[in-house]
Amino acid sequence: MRLAVAGATGRTGSEVVAEARDRDHAVVALSRDPDEGEHDLADLDAALDAADALVDFTVPEATPDHAAAAADAGVPYVVGTTGLDDEAEAALDAAAGTVPVLAASNFAKGVQALLRVVRAGVEALPEYDAELTETHHDGKRDAPSGTAVSLLDAIDEARGEALDRTYGREGDHLREAAEVGVHVRRAGTVRGEHEVLLAGDDEVLTLTHRAESRRVFAAGAVDAAERLADREAGRYDFTDVL
Numbered sequence: 542m543r544l545a546v547a548g549a550t551g552r553t554g555s556e557v558v559a560e561a562r563d564r565d566h567a568v569v570a571l572s573r574d575p576d577e578g579e580h581d582l583a584d585l586d587a588a589l590d591a592a593d594a595l596v597d598f599t600v601p602e603a604t605p606d607h608a609a610a611a612a613d614a615g616v617p618y619v620v621g622t623t624g625l626d627d628e629a630e631a632a633l634d635a636a637a638g639t640v641p642v643l644a645a646s647n648f649a650k651g652v653q654a655l656l657r658v659v660r661a662g663v664e665a666l667p668e669y670d671a672e673l674t675e676t677h678h679d680g681k682r683d684a685p686s687g688t689a690v691s692l693l694d695a696i697d698e699a700r701g702e703a704l705d706r707t708y709g710r711e712g713d714h715l716r717e718a719a720e721v722g723v724h725v726r727r728a729g730t731v732r733g734e735h736e737v738l739l740a741g742d743d744e745v746l747t748l749t750h751r752a753e754s755r756r757v758f759a760a761g762a763v764d765a766a767e768r769l770a771d772r773e774a775g776r777y778d779f780t781d782v783l
């Protein structure tokens with residue numbers, strides 16, 4: 542297939558380009574400052590004319606334009622960008638009226654497994670205190686990570702209540718039972734680590750995922766693009782195509 546990649550020169554988009562080419566897909570590498578062999582993102586509509594899907598690892602503010610372009614071109618839209626606001630989510634819903642749209646905070650299959658085991662752990666230990674820690678490279682803009690938000694939502698679902706998300710801790714306060722601590726670290730070139738800790742009386746359960754390479758995200762995103770090719774228009778979750 543012919544994959545258009547927005548963010549093709551970025552940390553993750555460049556891995557998507559490499560993964561797609563390793564699978565013998567043709568790639569339309571989109572860039573705001575195109576080099577030879579790359580396509581100008583300003584001409585996205587023209588670039589999508591010959592594409593079979595758009596894969597996006599850019600910035601949240603670009604999502605509405607990219608979603609509209611994918612819908613206009615009639616191509617599936619795979620979104621890895623995180624930190625999406627209500628406007629971006631509404632644009633995804635609008636595009637899903639015309640094409641398949643799949644947005645995932647984390648395209649690593651191991652994180653999908655982590656989400657399942659976190660739900661099972663919280664259901665088994667509903668009275669245990671939950672704390673989340675995420676660590677990413679020093680170039681990451683958004684905090685907490687999109688994956689952390691997905692994990693927090695999974696904890697809430699398993700607990701059957703919306704826990705009070707306490708971002709960091711300082712001062713003189715006792716922990717409330719209905720809290721979940723959220724701790725964010727930004728350092729070095731860390732590709733992505735997420736830990737959920739469940740602590741009760743005299744025992745702790747720690748569930749952790751660590752990405753060793755961005756290639757794991759790229760593989761999941763290309764899998765998603767391949768599997769959306771014959772789907773009807775609508776919103777899809779990564780688990781729908783695993």
Ligand SMILES: NC(=O)c1ccc[n+]([C@@H]2O[C@H](COP(=O)([O-])OP(=O)(O)OC[C@H]3O[C@@H](n4cnc5c(N)ncnc54)[C@H](O)[C@@H]3O)[C@@H](O)[C@H]2O)c1
Pocket residue numbers: 547548549550551552553554573582598599600601602603620621622623624645646647648649683687758
């Ligand atoms: N879902 C996942 O599995 C997953 C994995 C890794 C990263 N991400 C997310 O992907 C996004 C990109 O992360 P990254 O580390 O690759 O970032 P990056 O900064 O390395 O790359 C961003 C790319 O977007 C381009 N860009 C910047 N502003 C733009 C604009 N206004 N319009 C169009 N393009 C623009 C840049 O030129 C660059 O190519 C982040 O939101 C990150 O959280 C998601």
Ligand SMILES: O=C(O)C1=N[C@H](C(=O)O)CCC1
Pocket residue numbers: 623646647677678681685686687688689732733
């Ligand atoms: O490197 C990033 O940025 C990542 N962001 C995603 C998130 O926000 O959860 C996934 C992991 C890597």
